[in-house]
Every structure is written in C-alpha cells, then in structure tokens.
Amino acid sequence: MRLRIATLNILGTADRWSERGPLVHAAIGKERPDILALQEVDFAAGQAEELLDGWRVFRGDEAEPGFGNALAVRDLQPDGADPSWERVELGEGRCLVTATLAVPGGGTLRVGSVHLHWQPDEPQVRARQVARMLDWIVRAAPADRVVIAGDFNATPDEPAVAAMGGAGFISAYASVHGREPAWTYPSPVTPDDVAIRPPSCLDYLWVRGSARVADAWTAFDEPSAANGQLYPSDHRGLVAELEIGPDAD
Numbered sequence: 001m002r003l004r005i006a007t008l009n010i011l012g013t014a015d016r017w018s019e020r021g022p023l024v025h026a027a028i029g030k031e032r033p034d035i036l037a038l039q040e041v042d043f044a045a046g047q048a049e050e051l052l053d054g055w056r057v058f059r060g061d062e063a064e065p066g067f068g069n070a071l072a073v074r075d076l077q078p079d080g081a082d083p084s085w086e087r088v089e090l091g092e093g094r095c096l097v098t099a100t101l102a103v104p105g106g107g108t109l110r111v112g113s114v115h116l117h118w119q120p121d122e123p124q125v126r127a128r129q130v131a132r133m134l135d136w137i138v139r140a141a142p143a144d145r146v147v148i149a150g151d152f153n154a155t156p157d158e159p160a161v162a163a164m165g166g167a168g169f170i171s172a173y174a175s176v177h178g179r180e181p182a183w184t185y186p187s188p189v190t191p192d193d194v195a196i197r198p199p200s201c202l203d204y205l206w207v208r209g210s211a212r213v214a215d216a217w218t219a220f221d222e223p224s225a226a227n228g229q230l231y232p233s234d235h236r237g238l239v240a241e242l243e244i245g246p247d248a249d
Contacts, residue, residue, distance in 0.1 A: 004035070039151045058072075067095075092117050123160065149205045164206050186235075
C-alpha cells in the first residue's frame with residue numbers, strides 16, 4: 001500500500017495570509033497527500049477550515065495559536081472508522097499531535113505532527129522535548145510503524161536530530177538523497193523580521209518500522225506566479241511517498 005505524507009509550517013496568519021493562503025491551498029492540491037502535518041495553524045482565524053475542508057483534522061495547541069499543530073487525514077480508515085487521536089505534552093507549551101490509523105491488510109500506522117522550541121541558541125530545550133516524545137513512543141508504539149513530521153527548529157547537527165536517528169528513525173528525505181535539503185527555512189524573500197536564521201534545514205519527515213520510503217522531495221516552495229516575490233510560507237515543506245508493508249511483529 002502506498003501513502004503520501006506531507007509537512008509544512010504555514011506561518012499562521014502573519015505576513016499577508018490573504019495572498020499566501022491560496023498558494024498553500026493550491027500546493028496541497030498539487031501534492032495530494034493522504035496525511036498532512038501542519039504547524040503554526042491559526043485555529044481562531046479559521047485556517048484549518050480554510051485549508052482542510054473534507055479532511056479529518058485534529059487540532060493541538062488550542063491555547064497557543066502561534067504553535068498551531070494540526071494533523072489531517074484523508075479517508076484512509078476501513079469501514080469509515082475514526083482514527084485514535086492523542087495529544088502528547090512535550091513541555092514549554094509544545095506538543096505532539098498523533099493519530100493511530102488502521103492499515104488495510106492488518107496492523108496500524110501511527111503518525112504525528114510536532115513543532116519544537118524555536119530559539120536558535122537553546123538546542124538543549126529541543127533535545128529535552130524530543131526525549132519526552134521518544135519516551136512516549138516507546139510506551140505507546142514499541143512495535144508500530146511510526147511517522148513523525150514537522151518543524152523541529154533543529155539543524156541536522158543538533159542533539160534533537162541525532163536522538164531521532166538513535167531511536168531507529170530515518171529521515172525520509174536524507175534516505176533518498178543522501179543528505180537533508182540545503183534549506184527548509186527561510187524561504188526566499190522572507191522579511192528580515194521573520195527570518196531569524198540563515199538558510200538551513202529545520203523540518204523533517206521521520207519514519208520507523210516497516211514503512212519503506214519510496215521517494216521524498218521538497219514542496220510548497222513555488223512563488224506566486226504574479227510577481228515571484230511571495231512564497232506560500234517562510235518554510236519549505238517536505239513530502240514522502242511510503243510503501244506500507246506488513247507489521248514486523
């Protein structure tokens with residue numbers, strides 16, 4: 001079975017959402033993911049409804065719209081069954097939003113959307129949040145196929161990224177291309193007051209278990225056709241095509 005999963009930090013309603021929103025919506029339609037992890041969704045402004053009409057959506061971070069995790073799933077469940085949703089607190093106001101999906105042919109796939117601490121000079125906070133997430137995964141999904149996607153705010157050399165690899169996760173993009181993308185943040189022409197870092201990879205799609213990465217690519221990075229000076233977000237998104245085989249156990 002093939003599944004397509006995508007992730008994007010959409011920058012909420014900051015910086016010209018009325019113009020960027022249609023670009024994000026069009027890119028979702030172009031990529032056609034089955035599962036979509038979004039970050040910085042402004043729920044109060046109705047962004048989830050605007051972008052995800054017809055999806056099954058779980059909203060995390062209701063009290064913190066700037067963190068705005070959302071996990072959206074198309075109708076993958078057999079017999080119309082509802083996914084099992086859960087929110088996992090990671091500290092510092094951050095969370096992991098997860099869904100457990102029944103997979104045709106047997107077994108489950110657990111997927112999650114995460115958005116970690118943002119301050120560039122505090123990698124120890126991100127490492128602590130990843131440790132909490134991995135502790136929960138060990139308890140909740142020790143043998144399951146697991147996909148964690150989102151804005152880690154961590155460059156590839158940070159402890160948070162190393163911890164994911166040490167826990168048996170592989171980066172979908174790096175597994176296909178031999179390295180992470182040169183940048184997922186900031187996108188070109190991002191305003192200086194938004195671009196708090198030089199270009200680097202901060203976003204990841206992590207896969208563990210019998211879900212094989214068939215392909216992976218960057219996405220959500222095409223500027224407006226009107227003038228080329230507006231991108232869907234200050235982040236670049238990622239997409240992975242997964243081959244879902246039988247559970248290893």
